[in-house]
Amino acid sequence: MAPRTPGADLPEHPTWLWHSPDPKSSYDVVIVGGGGHGLATAYYLAVNHGITNMAVLEKGWLAGGNMARNTAIIRSNYLWDESAGLYEHALKLWEGLEEELDYPLLFSQRGVLNLAHSLQEKRDSVRRVEANRLNGVDAEWLDPQQVAEICPILNTSEDLRYPVLGATWQPRAGIAKHDHVAWGFARALDRMGVDLVQGCEVTGFERVGDRVVGVETTRGPIRAGKVAMAAAGRTSVLTDTLGLRLPIQSHPLQALVSELLEPVHPTVVMSNSVHVYVSQAHKGELVLGAGIDSYNSYSQRGAFHTIEREMAAAVELFPMFARAHVLRTWGGVVDVTPDASAIMGMTPFENLYVNCGWGTGGFKATPGVGWCFAHTVAHDEPHPLNAPFSLERFTTGALVDEHGAAGVAH
Amino acid sequence: MMLIPCPWCGPRNEIEFHYGGQADVRCPADPQAVSDEDWATFLFFRDNPKGVFTERWSHVAGCRRWFTVRRDTDSNRVLPSEGTQQARTVTT
Numbered sequence: 001m002a003p004r005t006p007g008a009d010l011p012e013h014p015t016w017l018w019h020s021p022d023p024k025s026s027y028d029v030v031i032v033g034g035g036g037h038g039l040a041t042a043y044y045l046a047v048n049h050g051i052t053n054m055a056v057l058e059k060g061w062l063a064g065g066n067m068a069r070n071t072a073i074i075r076s077n078y079l080w081d082e083s084a085g086l087y088e089h090a091l092k093l094w095e096g097l098e099e100e101l102d103y104p105l106l107f108s109q110r111g112v113l114n115l116a117h118s119l120q121e122k123r124d125s126v127r128r129v130e131a132n133r134l135n136g137v138d139a140e141w142l143d144p145q146q147v148a149e150i151c152p153i154l155n156t157s158e159d160l161r162y163p164v165l166g167a168t169w170q171p172r173a174g175i176a177k178h179d180h181v182a183w184g185f186a187r188a189l190d191r192m193g194v195d196l197v198q199g200c201e202v203t204g205f206e207r208v209g210d211r212v213v214g215v216e217t218t219r220g221p222i223r224a225g226k227v228a229m230a231a232a233g234r235t236s237v238l239t240d241t242l243g244l245r246l247p248i249q250s251h252p253l254q255a256l257v258s259e260l261l262e263p264v265h266p267t268v269v270m271s272n273s274v275h276v277y278v279s280q281a282h283k284g285e286l287v288l289g290a291g292i293d294s295y296n297s298y299s300q301r302g303a304f305h306t307i308e309r310e311m312a313a314a315v316e317l318f319p320m321f322a323r324a325h326v327l328r329t330w331g332g333v334v335d336v337t338p339d340a341s342a343i344m345g346m347t348p349f350e351n352l353y354v355n356c357g358w359g360t361g362g363f364k365a366t367p368g369v370g371w372c373f374a375h376t377v378a379h380d381e382p383h384p385l386n387a388p389f390s391l392e393r394f395t396t397g398a399l400v401d402e403h404g405a406a407g408v409a410h
Numbered sequence: 411m412m413l414i415p416c417p418w419c420g421p422r423n424e425i426e427f428h429y430g431g432q433a434d435v436r437c438p439a440d441p442q443a444v445s446d447e448d449w450a451t452f453l454f455f456r457d458n459p460k461g462v463f464t465e466r467w468s469h470v471a472g473c474r475r476w477f478t479v480r481r482d483t484d485s486n487r488v489l490p491s492e493g494t495q496q497a498r499t500v501t502t
């Protein structure tokens with residue numbers, strides 16, 4: 001195969017896909033946070049529910065938070081019915097999203113291998129495969145030989161400290177170009193007359209009793225019929241102003257890329273045990289991620305020992321990566337919940353809706369979140385797919401424990 | 411990497427420590443007597459401030475003792491201790 005020029009698959013850098021208007025004094029709906037989830041929610045509010053008198057308020061620049069910082073992995077092979085429902089709905093939307101937005105997202109269904117390195121992990125993985133199949137999610141259990149056939153550069157020899165005993169395989173999983181996803185939604189929203197307001201930080205809420213009637217921002221107060229929060233790691237800072245306590249903790253999450261390399265890595269590989277996930281971007285960088293830094297922080301940076309461990313794991317699994325160089329590392333702030341599942345739904349305040357707690361795994365859910373959260377806001381009640389992800393579950397005890405399927409490798 | 415001030419060993423690299431989250435979270439004296447809401451609060455709800463946070467650390471690769479630190483979660487700067495609070499080994 002003739003080597004491809006790195007970047008040959010990429011479309012031209014966009015000129016102006018959206019305007020950046022000043023905020024108006026009032027909207028039917030205000031969305032807090034112009035990342036992937038905020039933009040997707042606005043999109044489906046407009047398309048599915050006909051709401052266009054709407055603003056997306058972003059404190060920095062559009063999609064410059066976790067939407068710019070994630071590792072772009074998309075999959076739906078979660079254990080529980082509730083999660084499978086939501087993530088699989090998202091994956092089905094991903095499968096039609098380029099056409100829907102008429103914009104190249106470089107959505108590539110190259111599959112994901114979730115490795116098992118111990119007997120227990122093998123059993124858990126096989127169980128998850130069976131659960132996935134019952135939920136209509138494509139999944140197979142592969143032995144080490146089959147794993148090697150799919151990803152020849154992976155070290156499947158027995159002399160590893162934690163040998164690969166097999167893997168789950170979801171062929172429909174893959175990656176997309178995260179920036180393009182945001183741009184695609186933003187362009188569509190701009191064309192429908194939705195205001196995408198950048199450099200406008202929401203600092204609090206205007207309320208009448210237990211009813212939220214608007215937001216306070218660094219560019220003045222904005223009245224709103226409804227306020228939908230999609231502020232990820234900053235959610236607590238805002239809800240604290242209402243005295244609304246949420247079961248989330250904000251942590252740094254780091255990722256890194258290598259310099260541009262020829263295509264060597266055909267799929268996505270994730271390992272919970274040795275703590276790394278790796279894919280190769282269209283442009284050629286190896287994209288690596290791992291777990292959160294242990295402590296609470298809003299600093300958008302983490303410690304080097306965390307990424308050092310993740311690189312050690314990558315080199316153990318992919319010996320040829322020892323020759324690669326790190327080009328760039330970075331961090332974002334992710335909001336983690338006790339059961340490793342998101343919170344999406346109503347709040348004790350009228351006309352205030354919250355979507356948060358996606359931890360390390362929100363990107364893959366982007367269109368699914370948009371679809372369900374838009375429904376929640378438009379109908380003032382959750383969509384059946386996000387009803388299990390209510391805030392109340394922490395009181396009722398109906399948790400959706402996805403530590404196994406999410407874990408480090410969300 | 412942060413330097414965490416162990417009250418017994420002095421400032422040591424963060425990699426030697428285990429993080430324990432918010433300090434002074436008390437288990438209800440009689441779990442059977444509290445409401446579902448209060449039990450949920452104890453189990454799952456923690457402060458998550460952007461700013462000063464009083465938190466627990468354990469020096470697992472050193473003296474293996476727990477202690478309390480005040481840290482700014484925005485800058486990661488560790489703040490001066492409040493007298494006897496820092497060396498407290500148990501949650502009061």
Ligand SMILES: [Zn+2]
Pocket residue numbers: 416417418419420469472473474475
């Ligand atoms: Zn010590």
